[in-house]
Amino acid sequence: MTFSVTILGNNAALPAHGRHPTAQILNHNEKLFLIDCGEGTQMQLDRYFIKRSKIEHIFISHLHGDHIFGLMGLITSYLLLGRKKALHIYSPPSLKQIVEIHNQSSESEMSFPLVFHELTAAEPTIIFESNLLEVYCFPLEHRITCYGYFFQEKVKDRKIDKSKIKKHQLTINEILKLKAGEDIVREAEIIKNKDLTISPTKKRSYTYCTDTIAIATKYSILANCDLLYHETTFTKEEIERAKLTFHTTTHQAATLAKLLNVKKLLMGHYSAKYRSLDIFEEEAREIFEESYCSVEGETYSI
Amino acid sequence: MTFSVTILGNNAALPAHGRHPTAQILNHNEKLFLIDCGEGTQMQLDRYFIKRSKIEHIFISHLHGDHIFGLMGLITSYLLLGRKKALHIYSPPSLKQIVEIHNQSSESEMSFPLVFHELTAAEPTIIFESNLLEVYCFPLEHRITCYGYFFQEKVKDRKIDKSKIKKHQLTINEILKLKAGEDIVREAEIIKNKDLTISPTKKRSYTYCTDTIAIATKYSILANCDLLYHETTFTKEEIERAKLTFHTTTHQAATLAKLLNVKKLLMGHYSAKYRSLDIFEEEAREIFEESYCSVEGETYSI
Numbered sequence: 001m002t003f004s005v006t007i008l009g010n011n012a013a014l015p016a017h018g019r020h021p022t023a024q025i026l027n028h029n030e031k032l033f034l035i036d037c038g039e040g041t042q043m044q045l046d047r048y049f050i051k052r053s054k055i056e057h058i059f060i061s062h063l064h065g066d067h068i069f070g071l072m073g074l075i076t077s078y079l080l081l082g083r084k085k086a087l088h089i090y091s092p093p094s095l096k097q098i099v100e101i102h103n104q105s106s107e108s109e110m111s112f113p114l115v116f117h118e119l120t121a122a123e124p125t126i127i128f129e130s131n132l133l134e135v136y137c138f139p140l141e142h143r144i145t146c147y148g149y150f151f152q153e154k155v156k157d158r159k160i161d162k163s164k165i166k167k168h169q170l171t172i173n174e175i176l177k178l179k180a181g182e183d184i185v186r187e188a189e190i191i192k193n194k195d196l197t198i199s200p201t202k203k204r205s206y207t208y209c210t211d212t213i214a215i216a217t218k219y220s221i222l223a224n225c226d227l228l229y230h231e232t233t234f235t236k237e238e239i240e241r242a243k244l245t246f247h248t249t250t251h252q253a254a255t256l257a258k259l260l261n262v263k264k265l266l267m268g269h270y271s272a273k274y275r276s277l278d279i280f281e282e283e284a285r286e287i288f289e290e291s292y293c294s295v296e297g298e299t300y301s302i
Numbered sequence: 303m304t305f306s307v308t309i310l311g312n313n314a315a316l317p318a319h320g321r322h323p324t325a326q327i328l329n330h331n332e333k334l335f336l337i338d339c340g341e342g343t344q345m346q347l348d349r350y351f352i353k354r355s356k357i358e359h360i361f362i363s364h365l366h367g368d369h370i371f372g373l374m375g376l377i378t379s380y381l382l383l384g385r386k387k388a389l390h391i392y393s394p395p396s397l398k399q400i401v402e403i404h405n406q407s408s409e410s411e412m413s414f415p416l417v418f419h420e421l422t423a424a425e426p427t428i429i430f431e432s433n434l435l436e437v438y439c440f441p442l443e444h445r446i447t448c449y450g451y452f453f454q455e456k457v458k459d460r461k462i463d464k465s466k467i468k469k470h471q472l473t474i475n476e477i478l479k480l481k482a483g484e485d486i487v488r489e490a491e492i493i494k495n496k497d498l499t500i501s502p503t504k505k506r507s508y509t510y511c512t513d514t515i516a517i518a519t520k521y522s523i524l525a526n527c528d529l530l531y532h533e534t535t536f537t538k539e540e541i542e543r544a545k546l547t548f549h550t551t552t553h554q555a556a557t558l559a560k561l562l563n564v565k566k567l568l569m570g571h572y573s574a575k576y577r578s579l580d581i582f583e584e585e586a587r588e589i590f591e592e593s594y595c596s597v598e599g600e601t602y603s604i
Contacts, residue, residue, distance in 0.1 A: 013378065039342060046318070063408050073317075106367055107446050
């Protein structure tokens with residue numbers, strides 16, 4: 001089952017060196033989730049052949065322009081294309097007012113339900129749930145209200161060895177019990193669950209943290225995550241500037257990745273002052289070996 | 303003296319085929335004027351090595367998203383770069399409210415004066431004037447309030463043949479009279495203006511019309527314009543759809559160019575349904591030979 005993230009933009013506020021403002025696409029089992037929507041997101045979707053029509057949920061970290069200025073363009077294109085399906089947007093409050101004033105000024109009428117989910121939680125909280133996936137938001141610490149997101153596969157049912165269904169003449173009820181991990185108790189016999197089922201694949205998880213100082217260690221839910229995308233706006237020597245602007249350095253992100261015991265750290269939200277990014281990997285790996293610079297257009301498996 | 307326009311985006315509302323929403327840079331004597339500001343304008347400026355810091359005046363045709371969704375990104379980048387110089391924005395009313403709600407949501411404070419000039423004129427009206435150039439707005443006919451813009455060089459003073467200043471020992475007062483076209487009357491002689499001066503270069507002009515039905519012939523001020531940029535959202539067979547959506551076809555734009563007796567017609571604002579644009583030039587030239595498809599990144603002399 002696909003679980004991957006494609007980077008559409010990974011620069012900080014000022015687009016530079018061909019790098020775009022923040023946006024990425026999470027693909028879980030061919031369901032697409034958009035995370036942040038900086039200016040040019042819809043053009044980036046086109047460039048990487050990603051179908052915008054498949055997006056039903058958008059997760060916005062905060063209302064700084066480099067995370068939302070592509071949203072109105074995307075919504076307007078959906079209108080032009082006659083979208084009917086609902087679009088859910090999760091974000092800190094007041095995004096709805098922004099969209100409404102744009103629609104009023106352009107005399108646009110919505111052709112599809114646009115559902116705003118305003119985030120106010122002070123602790124990690126489930127905000128979306130399907131049969132296969134659950135999404136949590138959790139507060140970050142930036143200059144304005146900002147949320148991180150945690151995407152986790154659900155604990156799956158045990159898989160039944162199909163050849164044994166016929167052999168044991170299992171009923172629907174018995175199959176459900178087996179999937180839930182129970183043994184089958186019949187009048188004349190007990191059939192052990194472990195003889196008929198196999199373990200589900202491990203549940204995988206993805207964490208998204210930008211823009212923020214490095215505080216995610218305080219959320220135990222993020223421990224042992226498979227892939228952590230964390231902002232590294234600055235290199236290690238800019239620690240004071242990072243503090244002042246509520247951003248993170250390479251060393252801080254790598255330390256956090258190590259403490260959370262994640263499998264892999266993916267860095268992004270690079271300041272426009274850096275043309276080359278080589279130093280980011282070098283510095284982060286001084287602390288956490290599995291540190292990588294995200295690259296626009298690349299897809300990372302989770 | 304430079305007078306040219308560089309196309310940053312020339313597609314209709316839906317970005318497609320690598321073409322961007324509307325934006326263009328008018329360069330007059332190295333003063334840059336931005337006309338419309340679709341999503342991605344600041345990245346297009348970077349791509350074509352145009353210095354955004356040189357822009358002091360932005361002319362917005364109307365408040366449909368494909369003409370303004372790049373504006374907030376540009377303003378935010380100016381803030382990040384510490385701009386101090388005033389920025390003047392000319393547009394139909396209510397753009398100010400859009401900018402303000404964005405700034406409130408992101409808790410941004412302006413570091414430079416942002417001056418909104420709200421257009422309400424019903425006739426061609428001068429809205430900007432320098433020593434060298436004057437800019438008129440004039441109402442177009444679209445689904446919402448929309449303005450076209452007319453850029454015209456001013457009538458220039460006559461040029462004095464410098465070698466004759468010393469020969470005739472001209473005073474400052476006499477020089478000013480000569481520039482204004484007068485003869486010099488001295489006690490003992492009359493020096494004819496035509497013997498000391500040469501004609502100024504012809505005043506050139508540029509007209510910008512999008513989005514609209516083809517109505518610009520009603521403005522006599524636009525007659526004999528050097529370069530007319532006019533929208534051609536559709537080819538000739540889509541005349542009904544053009545009427546319905548308040549847009550223009552190739553034949554309509556070419557007819558208008560011919561009636562206005564302009565030197566050259568530059569087409570743009572192509573519907574996303576057209577991948578190839580060859581047919582636009584073919585059709586327009588059936589009526590007006592000097593018709594050209596605008597190409598993104600190209601600069602056209604006026």
